[in-house]
Amino acid sequence: MFIDERIVTLFKRNAHHTLTYWSVFFSFGLCIAFLGPTILDLQCQTNSTLSQITWVFFSQQFCLLIGSSVGGVFKRTLFSALAALFVSALLISVIFTIIPVCNNVLVLAIAMAVSGLAMGVIDTIANIQLVTIYQKDSAIFLQALHFFIGFGALVSPLIADPFLSETGCGNHTGNETEIMHHFRSMLRYSPIAEHNITQSHLSHDGVEKEEPIVQYAFWIMALINLPVPLAVLFLMYRENLLPCCSGSTPRLLDKDELAMETQQGAEGPDLEQKEHEAGGHGSIFSCCQNDNLRGLPVSFFMIHILGGMVLFMTDGIVGAYAGFVYTYAVAPPMSLANKTAGYLASIFWAAITAGRLLSIPLSYRFQPARLLMFNLAGAIVTVLMLLIFYTSSIFLFVGTCLCGLFLSSIFPCMLAYTEDILDYQGCATSVLVTSAGMGEMVMQVLVGSIIQTEGSYSFLLCGMIIACIGFILFFGLLLFHRMHRNYLTGTSKKSAMVEEPAADQNGSAKTEQKENDDTVTIS
Numbered sequence: 001m002f003i004d005e006r007i008v009t010l011f012k013r014n015a016h017h018t019l020t021y022w023s024v025f026f027s028f029g030l031c032i033a034f035l036g037p038t039i040l041d042l043q044c045q046t047n048s049t050l051s052q053i054t055w056v057f058f059s060q061q062f063c064l065l066i067g068s069s070v071g072g073v074f075k076r077t078l079f080s081a082l083a084a085l086f087v088s089a090l091l092i093s094v095i096f097t098i099i100p101v102c103n104n105v106l107v108l109a110i111a112m113a114v115s116g117l118a119m120g121v122i123d124t125i126a127n128i129q130l131v132t133i134y135q136k137d138s139a140i141f142l143q144a145l146h147f148f149i150g151f152g153a154l155v156s157p158l159i160a161d162p163f164l165s166e167t168g169c170g171n172h173t174g175n176e177t178e179i180m181h182h183f184r185s186m187l188r189y190s191p192i193a194e195h196n197i198t199q200s201h202l203s204h205d206g207v208e209k210e211e212p213i214v215q216y217a218f219w220i221m222a223l224i225n226l227p228v229p230l231a232v233l234f235l236m237y238r239e240n241l242l243p244c245c246s247g248s249t250p251r252l253l254d255k256d257e258l259a260m261e262t263q264q265g266a267e268g269p270d271l272e273q274k275e276h277e278a279g280g281h282g283s284i285f286s287c288c289q290n291d292n293l294r295g296l297p298v299s300f301f302m303i304h305i306l307g308g309m310v311l312f313m314t315d316g317i318v319g320a321y322a323g324f325v326y327t328y329a330v331a332p333p334m335s336l337a338n339k340t341a342g343y344l345a346s347i348f349w350a351a352i353t354a355g356r357l358l359s360i361p362l363s364y365r366f367q368p369a370r371l372l373m374f375n376l377a378g379a380i381v382t383v384l385m386l387l388i389f390y391t392s393s394i395f396l397f398v399g400t401c402l403c404g405l406f407l408s409s410i411f412p413c414m415l416a417y418t419e420d421i422l423d424y425q426g427c428a429t430s431v432l433v434t435s436a437g438m439g440e441m442v443m444q445v446l447v448g449s450i451i452q453t454e455g456s457y458s459f460l461l462c463g464m465i466i467a468c469i470g471f472i473l474f475f476g477l478l479l480f481h482r483m484h485r486n487y488l489t490g491t492s493k494k495s496a497m498v499e500e501p502a503a504d505q506n507g508s509a510k511t512e513q514k515e516n517d518d519t520v521t522i523s
Contacts (some may be wrong), residue, residue, distance in 0.1 A: 029152020056450030067120020100215030149355025161342030308435030316443030351404025
């Protein structure tokens with residue numbers, strides 16, 4: 001069999017919990033991908049410029065980081081974990097519902113900040129709960145968990161596409177790249193459109209104007225997401241965690257907590273010492289306060305810094321590409337139809353999802369450093385080809401797919417690479433996760449502002465520059481890896497030299513003691 005029977009048995013035993021946690025990550029993916037294709041409609045809705053609307057991305061990503069940090073507070077009991085998941089998933093549906101009435105960019109940014117907090121809580125709790133249930137066997141279930149992010153991110157743009165506006169809103173800044181002409185008429189004469197759109201009328205400048213119908217996309221996504229909090233609520237009912245239900249059946253997490261407490265009581269101070277020594281896998285704040293970091297070489301800290309900076313660049317490309325590829329595609333010189341451009345975000349997220357699945361068998365055959373080198377080089381070549389063939393709509397779709405494939409596995413490969421270098425003793429996990437989130441947050445604002453001032457062609461140029469900087473930083477990481485390896489080799493040799501005289505002294509002492517014993521025996 002392709003899957004171990006023991007894994008299948010574990011899944012059957014915990015299927016309800018597992019499927020529920022997977023479903024909340026579908027909400028995560030649904031919420032993270034809808035901004036890209038709808039950004040121009042939201043720009044018209046809020047009467048803002050492109051540089052102003054990009055702060056909506058920033059607010060969501062910034063609060064996602066905060067939510068990820070706060071989410072650990074709810075992990076102590078099953079009730080608090082499921083209650084936090086229920087509130088977070090319900091909040092996402094509520095945010096989808098109220099987005100169409102956010103007519104000010106500040107109000108929209110606040111709404112997206114709330115959704116970011118909910119996404120961060122979901123991200124932390126779902127991962128922790130699956131690890132708690134499956135422990136050493138959690139890898140395959142975590143891979144499936146992150147697959148549902150890609151699935152939700154794939155569905156979201158497909159839902160939004162039929163409801164995107166067909167004409168520009170006329171909110172120009174003088175830049176020709178912001179004058180969007182959409183040529184689609186499929187929805188214009190549909191029954192829904194005829195009922196909701198005022199028939200073609202001209203504004204004072206002679207441009208055809210229509211009533212936006214993008215709100216239907218958000219309401220549909222709110223309805224699609226609504227079963228997720230209901231599924232969490234049903235799990236709480238099954239586990240007798242609702243106030244209206246009572247029962248004495250022990251819950252799954254209660255058993256796990258009891259086993260963990262028993263193990264901790266048996267191991268006592270030794271366990272606390274081990275956790276202190278490996279303290280790098282907590283929050284980034286506890287990482288910085290670790291006393292064991294004193295006296296370590298420069299290479300140890302540079303590996304953390306350079307690894308984080310590489311992910312700052314590459315995850316920044318992911319966030320910027322997913323957020324602005326639609327804006328780039330509908331602008332001159334590409335000038336794709338709105339319906340056609342709407343598929344680009346879905347293709348990008350589908351490629352990322354497929355790349356994550358493909359990287360699983362590849363990681364068994366190749367070292368993480370080689371995979372990183374290949375992926376970074378592939379991303380640079382792909383963006384370079386997009387720059388060369390910037391008028392080819394066909395290559396835009398091909399390049400989008402290739403970009404998603406190359407960028408998809410950089411984060412897990414970098415995490416495995418740095419943790420392996422540091423022998424799982426550093427703060428790599430905390431630093432890399434934080435750096436990746438910061439990259440998505442900052443690059444979306446930066447690239448959006450540059451597109452606003454310099455034009456659509458700067459979108460690909462920014463991607464090329466960022467990818468090259470990431471590649472250079474990776475070479476620096478390889479250099480410090482060699483330095484750190486030499487440091488570890490020298491340290492081990494010194495330890496061996498110190499241990500040898502000690503062993504000789506012990507041997508001499510034993511020989512001398514034996515001679516004394518023989519003398520006493522003869523006497």
